[in-house]
Amino acid sequence: MTPEKPGRREFVDTLTKASLLLTLPGITPTAAFWQPAEPVTVGQVMDLILKTIPNAPFPKTVDTLKSGTADQKVTGIVSTMFATMDVIEQTARLGANFIIVHEPTFYNHADETDWLDKDEVFKRKHDLLAKHGIAVWRFHDYWHSHRPDGIRMGVVTALGWEKYMDSTNPRIITLPAPLPLKQIITHAKEKLGIAMMRVVGDPAQSCRRILLMPGASGGRSHILAIQQDKPDVILCGEISEWETAEYVRDARQQGQKLSLGILGHIMSEAPGMQWLVPWLQPKLPGMKITYIDSKNPFMYL
Known part of the structure; x- marks a missing residue:
């Protein structure tokens, strides 16, 4: 346990x-x-x-x-x-x-x-x-x-990513250098106190552009944001399993370098x-x- x-x-x-x-x-x-x-x-x-x-x-x-x-x-x-x-x-x-x-x-x-x-x-x-x-x-x-959105600012501050946040598009985090997906997930777990995360993607995938969408904004919002922002990985609060996860899975099976990390709504x-x-x-x-x-x-x- x-x-x-x-x-x-x-x-x-x-x-x-x-x-x-x-x-x-x-x-x-x-x-x-x-x-x-x-x-x-x-x-x-x-x-x-x-x-x-x-x-x-x-x-x-x-x-x-x-x-x-x-x-x-x-x-x-x-x-x-x-x-x-x-x-x-x-x-x-x-x-x-x-x-x-x-x-x-x-x-x-x-x-x-x-x-x-x-x-x-x-x-x-x-x-x-x-x-x-x-x-x-x-x-x-x-x-x-x-x-700024108070919830988003709290999460970005907890993650230590304030200086990497796009001032014109706050949901986008651009890291100074690419990191393996596994390292980004480990960082999020440690900083937000998360015991386990569900992930769709390759742990070794190189990621620099992060789409951060805490809470439960919904699959349509996630997918439209992915289309617009072209991230390497989306970190979101929660999903309906037939929406964002299936979109990311299909995108990956079509050859796209896209991953998903689910933080959990509360965390x-x-x-x-x-x-x-x-x-x-x-x-x-x-x-x-x-x-x-x-x-x-x-x-x-």
Whole structure:
């Protein structure tokens, strides 16, 4: 049994250093830091964040409060991928009462709960949030719409590829020299704390141009990006097995030098919620903001 490795701890420590705050894209020494004269509310924090997002607020979005109210006073903020039972308990122990998550809290994209009304797992989680008075806000559509995309920047920073990112096409990474596919996969596993990756391709293939697409943008998006960007390898979060993998397999059987590495949805996006902490902290200098790793639930037998 091989659990996921906690391979991003060094990255968290690095990002929280004050010296790095001013070097991250989107963070400048002249940023207008908000120093409230009185305790801030959940709604005020949300509004502060939305002011940085182009065209926000959106008329239709899944980024809504899943628990709590906009007018409750914030005692501390936690950033994470999922508001798991463990994350909720850890948040309470920290004395925080506002969790900003990237993914759903109640097991479906829109966090609809009418179908879970009599479900014991849902009820216990709902009651735990109410017990501790914790507000949960999903920050998915907006964080991806930030410029630069907050999730992408977290992943690129964790991989140490910031200087190799194409400024006009951020999904493209051009390494200074070609590397074998196996070496790139090993690097991604080590930097992102991934125990195992599924790969389509030749481990010895020489790769320099990387198409990085974290999360679940879908097979059509992957394939259109491959057509446009002509990468040596695509590293993506997750796939439907009949889409991107089959396209890459066919391309290879036709003689193309193209490979695929699947990072996993969680492991490909969690660094973006780590990156949220140093991005948000200067805007709320008196607020304790903490990243909690909700971890990958899977093990490998």
